[in-house]
Amino acid sequence: MSNFFFPSSKISFFFKLCNRLHNFLYFCHRNHKIRYLEMAKRDDVTIYDLAARAGVSASTVSRALKGHPAISEQTRQKILTLAVSMGYQPNVFAVNIRKKKTYTAGILIPRITSEFMAKAVTEIQRILNAGGYNLIISQSDESYETEVKNALTLFNSRVDGLLVSLSNETTDCYHFQPFLQKAIPVVMFDRVLPGTNAVTVTVDNFQGGFLATEHLIKQGRKKIVFLSGPLQCDVYRRRYEGFVEVMKKHGLAVSAGSVVECQLSHEDGQKIIRDFLKKKSLPEGIVCCNDLSAAGCITELNKNNVKIPSEIAVVGFNNDTVAGIVNPALTTIHIPVDRIARQAALILLQLMEGNKIHSPRHISFPCHLVIRNSA
Template sequence: MNKEITIYDIAKVVGLSPTTVSRALSNHPRVKENTREKILNTAKNMGYQSNIFASSLRKKRSKSIGVIIPKLNSPFQSSVLAGMEEIATQAGYNLIISQSTESLEKEVSNANTMFNSRVDGLLVSKAGTTDNIEHFAPFFKKQIPVLFFDRVPEDNNCTGVVINNTQAIYDATSHLIKEGCKRIVHVLGNLKINVYSDRLKGYKYALLDHGLAFKEENVITNDLGEESGDRIVEKILKLKPRPDGLLVSNDACAASCLMALKKKKISVPEDIAIVGFNNDLISRMVEPNLSTINYPSYHMGEVAMKNLINHLDDEHQEILQKTNTITLRHELIIRGSSKR
C-alpha cells in the first residue's frame, strides 16, 4: 500500500517549513505567489490529497450540504438540483446527493449517512411512503438546519419551499371547462403524497365552482412514467360517456397519453383536450404542444439553497425558524393541446 503523502513530505522536498506548506495549500494571503505555485506543483506531482474530513473537524464545518430526493431520473428534480448547485457553488459549498427511490427505509438510511458525513445542512423532498420525519431528529437535536422542498411534511416547524398545488390544478381544470370540457379525467400519483392530494382538492373545487359533478371514476391514480400512456388511455376509453378533457400531473405522462390517443385516431384537442404539469422540455416537443403548469423547478432549487446557506451564515441564524413556508408562483401555459 502506497504511503500517504503529508505536508511534512512536501516541506522536505521544497525546503520550506510545514507551516508555510499548509498555508500555501489553503491559499493563505501571507504566502508569496511564486512560493505558492512551487508548493502546489510539488504537491500535485507527489500525489498529495488534502484531508478534508480532518479539516472540517477543526473548523466544525464540512462545507457540504446534503440533498435527498425521491428519484434522480426526474426532469423536475434534475432542474431543482441544477438550481441548488448554482447557488451552492457560488457560496463555496459542495453537494452530497442521494435518492430515496420513494422508500422510507432508503430515506432513513440516506439521512443517517448524511448525518454521519457531518453535512452542514440538509435539503429534502420526502419519499412517497414517508409518514413522519422522526429520522431527521438527530439533525434537529444538533441544530443542523433541515429544509424541505416540493414534498414537505405537514405540521412541522421546518421551512418548506412549495407552490400552491391546489390553486395550480384549479386553474388548469377551470381552463379546460372554459374550453368546453364537461367530463374531465384527472391522472395523478400516489394520493398519500400531499402534492397529489392537494392537486385533487383543486380539481374538485374547480368542478364545484363551475357546476360540474365530481365522479370517482374520473380520477386515475397511476405511475406517471412516460410509458404509462397506453394503459391510461385504455382506461379512459372504457368510460361512458367518453371524457373530453384530460388533466395529467406530469408532462412526460401527459405526452405519452397524447401519443396513445393519436394512435387510436382520437384528435387532440378536438376530441380530448389535455393539460400537463411541470413545463418540462417534452411539453414543447410533441405535436400539438402541451398546455401545462409551469412549476419553477430551477428557481425552487435556488430559493431552497439560498435560504439554507443564509441560515448557515451567523448573521441569519433565525431565518429558517421565522419562515415556515415559502410559496413560489406557478403559471398556466396554454398551448395547442387544450386550445379549441
C-alpha cells in the same frame, strides 16, 4: 525408454534451469514485496516534512500554501514546487474535524430521472458549489424505506445540511429528527409534509389544479377526469383540492370515477385512455398531474384516431420539454423549478453558514397556465 527420449545430461540441465528460474522468480517477488512494504510504511508527507526540506518553519509552509501576503513570492513558489515534487496532499478530513464542518450538503430526492428533479439538482449543485460546498445526491426511488435508510447514511456522512423532496410513500418525518437534534439544517422543497418544522419551498399546487381545470370548464367541458399521483402525497392532494374547488364553483359533480390514482408514467397515461375507450366513457377533458402521463394520453388518443382537442382536451403539469414535442403540443401548468431550487439552495447555504433567514419559513411560488393546442 525415457532415457532414449530424454538423455540424462539434458534432464540434469533442465532441472538446473528450473532451479535457476525458481530462484530468479523468488528474488523478484521478494524484492517487489519489500518495496511494497516500504511504500506501505511510508507516512503521508506533512508540512513538517516540507519545512525540513525547505529549511523553514512549519508555520511558514502553512502560510505559503494558503497564499498569505507575509510570505514572499520566491519562498511561496519554492514551497509549492517542493509540495508537488514530494506528493504533498493537505489533510482535508483533519481540517474539517477541527472546524466541525465537512463543507458537504446532502440532497434526498425521489428520482433524478425526472426532468423536474434533474433541473432542480443542477441548479442546487451550481449554487452550493459556488458557496464552497460539495453535494451528495441520494434517491429514494419513491420508497419510504429507502428514504429512511438513505437519510441515515447522509446523517452518518456528517453532511452540514440537507435538502429533501419526499417520496410518494412518505407520511412522517421521524427519520429527519437526528438532523434537527444536532442542529443540522433541513430544507424541504417540492414535495413536503405539512406541519413540519423544516423550512419548505414549494409551488402553489392548489392554484395549479384550479387553473388547469378552470381552463377546461371555460371551453365548455363538463365531464372532466383528474389523473393523479398517490393522494397521500401533498403535491397531488393540493392539486386535487384545487380541481374539486373549481368543479364545485361551477356546479359540476366530482364522482369516484372522476379521479384516477397512478404513478403518472407514460404507460399509465396510455392505459387510462384504453380503459375509457373500452368502456365507451371517454371524458371531455383530462387534467394530468405531470406532462409525461399527459403525453401518454395523447399518444393513445392519436393511435385510436380520437381528435384532440375537439373530442377530448388534455392539460398537463410541469411544462417539461415533452410538452412542446407531442402532437398536438400540450397545454400545461408551468412550475418554476429553477426558482424553487434556487431559493431552497440559498436558504440552506445561509443556514449552513450559521446565518438566520429573514424570509418566511414556508415559501410558495405561483404557477401559471401555458396554453398550446391540446386544450
